[in-house]
Amino acid sequence: MSKTPTLGKRREDGFQSAVEDLLQWHGFRPRTPDSIAAGRPRRGWYLHIYRAQKNPLLLDVVCLHNDGYYWECELKVPGGKVSPVQRRILIANPENTGLAYTMEEFSRLLCQWLAKCEQRTAKGGLM
Secondary structure (H helix, E strand, O other), X not given: OOOOOOHHHHHHHHHHHHHHHHHHHOOEEEOOHHHHHOOOOOOEEEEEOXXXXXXXXXXXXXXXXXXXXXXXXXXXXXXXXXXXHHHHHHHHOHHHEEEEOOHHHHHHHHHHHHHHHHHHHHOOOOO
């Protein structure tokens, strides 16, 4: 018999699914064998780290821009707590990390990062 997910878990699953939909709308594809075989995506790849507690070295979502830039974002539902390791990652690299409690926050952070990528690329690439 399967365990019924808690309301918090269902909200988190919905949030994560909406994040993936938004990334795909912006031209990112999940980095899977099938999507790699399909060729280069319009903007880049994303990795969604499920069970991120078991991998404390990465935040929940990692975006890899085709121009060589990366960005990580930790997804939390309202009331969710940031772990000490996540906090250290966020503080150590604020230019390439974000923390989002809502889709609006994630969308704003993603768009800010994409704008920075475009500015850097226009100036001649990776700095």
